[in-house]
Ligand SMILES: *[C@@H]1O[C@H](CO)[C@@H](O)[C@H](O)[C@H]1NC(C)=O
Ligand SMILES: *[C@@H]1O[C@H](CO)[C@@H](O)[C@H](O)[C@H]1NC(C)=O
Ligand SMILES: *[C@@H]1O[C@H](CO)[C@@H](O)[C@H](O)[C@H]1NC(C)=O
Ligand SMILES: *[C@@H]1O[C@H](CO)[C@@H](O)[C@H](O)[C@H]1NC(C)=O
Ligand SMILES: *[C@@H]1O[C@H](CO)[C@@H](O)[C@H](O)[C@H]1NC(C)=O
Ligand SMILES: *[C@@H]1O[C@H](CO)[C@@H](O)[C@H](O)[C@H]1NC(C)=O
């Protein structure tokens with residue numbers, strides 16, 4: 235069920251796995267979690283104890299990092315036998331092998347209702363005290379988006395640093411970008427020393443991804459921004475007054491868990507309030523997942539952790555970063571598009587997308603050819619290196635099928651073979667998903683249906699011709715948002731009773747700051763340099779939510795991370811604000827579901843005043859771990875509680891976790907279909923608005939069978955702010971429906987606020 239181990243969270247890449255040399259006596263990196271309180275009395279400090287534990291299994295292994303904030307322990311290089319020996323030592327909780335993770339904006343503030351005019355609530359005076367830590371590929375500090383004009387001194391208590399290194403000075407930071415660090419020990423231990431000609435051993439962003447995510451979350455206002463004229467306007471991050479700290483953990487060879495954990499450790503100590511991680515890895519139990527472990531302890535210290543859901547959609551069961559103490563963010567489109575029309579010799583005119591800017595094609599149509607018929611390779615339709623035959627493509631427009639290699643790389647190869655232009659057509663692997671690219675030759679990307687129509691034309695016409703006409707930037711596209719085809723979907727593989735993703739935010743064709751070290755396509759042949767770039771992925775939607783969370787933290791400094799997430803989720807919308815019905819799925823064109831968008835699309839102006847919140851403490855999450863039957867050792871590894879034992883007299887239930895959404899798992903009753911299965915969830919809401927009475931309404935849509943939902947009590951009255959009220963929802967499935975899943979929505983309203991929770995039913 236679980237897809238491949240490593241997920242690519244940025245759509246630009248096709249992955250290139252670096253195989254780690256089998257040298258160094260087959261040693262690999264391990265993260266060793268230690269039970270700090272079990273330190274023998276013979277040691278006065280933890281450092282010597284860690285070192286002695288390591289020496290007891292290896293004479294030569296060195297400590298890469300020592301962890302002390304979000305985790306206790308260290309990372310080191312061991313053989314398999316040494317790792318096994320260490321795991322059985324007193325005080326050692328777990329010895330986890332290093333995992334490799336992968337990295338998975340201007341119109342968006344307006345699209346999100348964050349205009350200067352009505353955003354005042356969200357730009358509280360305390361906004362500039364909030365620091366967003368971005369764990370990514372580093373930062374390009376010279377970008378205008380890091381201009382600190384008008385910023386006061388760095389927040390009191392900030393302990394971060396601006397680390398020097400290759401191409402990066404201690405003076406590169408300012409009052410906007412208040413910190414920059416890099417973490418490369420795990421990376422270098424696994425792949426060898428960094429090659430200084432291709433990568434900077436410093437916080438410098440040679441890739442672009444980190445600058446994009448950092449400026450999306452908290453970039454300053456930059457007027458007259460655009461990418462070659464596309465998406466022109468004022469560029470700004472979500473939290474323009476918040477501060478940014480960059481933690482470089484992702485390198486050309488990936489992002490390594492020992493580095494990520496070290497960065498989370500530092501970011502908490504430095505004083506960040508929000509952490510933004512546009513990266514992901516395996517779906518695994520929380521006690522094996524370094525991001526989940528780091529996030530738990532950061533959450534306990536009051537930080538909100540926002541992570542990308544992954545780009546594994548539209549496949550079901552693809553969502554990653556699913557720990558319930560993380561905000562898991564999927565992606566949607568915005569109301570902006572970059573049309574590029576493919577006009578065929580038969581007069582048909584099809585709409586695709588492109589960010590090509592350069593010499594245009596002649597008005598009169600050019601000869602048009604299918605790459606599969608212009609190559610000497612069996613998979614020539616994909617326009618890969620060395621397959622296109624110059625004599626068959628020179629001067630022509632070439633139709634390439636999408637897949638296998640990067641989209642912009644195909645355009646480059648068509649150009650190298652003498653082609654004049656490219657139509658990039660989806661196959662069923664990508665369906666109708668369209669992502670605009672900064673191609674090196676005139677090109678348009680079209681969906682599968684359009685692609686099939688064009689392939690038909692190529693087959694049926696003796697002398698096919700075509701041209702491509704570029705439509706620039708179009709605003710006001712409806713319906714929008716549409717759930718991005720690529721965004722990872724539920725159900726949640728790790729804990730099916732927690733609905734993930736939590737919500738969606740803009741992640742398609744987002745304009746934000748870029749590196750000066752790479753062109754907008756990131757191809758080495760692309761010598762163009764741009765201040766802003768337009769890219770897509772859940773990597774782009776995550777920092778939107780990180781920035782909006784920073785706004786909420788600024789407006790409500792006393793809110794817990796769970797309260798902030800609750801406000802984001804219960805005010806999200808799952809039907810078009812303009813009344814065009816429920817949100818659509820870009821992959822199918824049909825109605826999307828909570829498995830695609832969670833609670834819905836983020837709505838910042840409403841999130842600032844949610845009425846009620848579903849709060850959670852670290853202890854509540856530990857009860858959740860007890861409900862998962864975690865052992866003391868597992869709990870210690872996740873939550874740093876030594877000798878924690880779940881209360882044998884208590885009944886723990888995942889359905890009791892005070893989550894702002896409901897994933898209701900009905901067990902198929904054995905035998906008799908007539909038996910009624912009932913599942914109860916309990917919740918507690920805290921009033922953060924005015925006194926009032928909230929009434930509940932429930933709607934469900936389950937094909938082939940009704941689910942009965944009873945909310946008790948059906949009304950909740952609050953006399954004061956801060957008051958808590960509990961309720962129970964009973965979901966009864968009278969008989970097996972013909973479908974495996976169904977959906978619903980529970981709303982509490984006082985006439986002013988609507989506090990909405992999505993419901994997903996599954997029958998297993
Ligand atoms: C570093 O990268 C450059 C450019 O790719 C290459 O020419 C050089 O050989 C590399 N150096 C090492 C030590 O690998
Ligand atoms: C973008 O540029 C076009 C053409 O110059 C102009 O008409 C439009 O108003 C600009 N849009 C914004 C938001 O500045
Ligand atoms: C193709 O269609 C688009 C919009 O549907 C239109 O703006 C454009 O002018 C058309 N181009 C041609 C050559 O028909
Ligand atoms: C296919 O054609 C390309 C371009 O003409 C050429 O470089 C390559 O060697 C050919 N490959 C084969 C297998 O014939
Ligand atoms: C490819 O070439 C074959 C043989 O000439 C032709 O029958 C077929 O229609 C072509 N296919 C496309 C998609 O152009
Ligand atoms: C935990 O153990 C109890 C008792 O054995 C069992 O009923 C329950 O299903 C288990 N829960 C999970 C999530 O495995």
Ligand SMILES: *[C@@H]1O[C@H](CO)[C@@H](O)[C@H](O)[C@H]1NC(C)=O
Nearest residue numbers: 269270271272866876877878
């Ligand atoms: C934790 O448990 C171990 C083994 O059961 C015991 O030796 C130790 O004293 C306990 N530590 C604490 C702090 O309770």
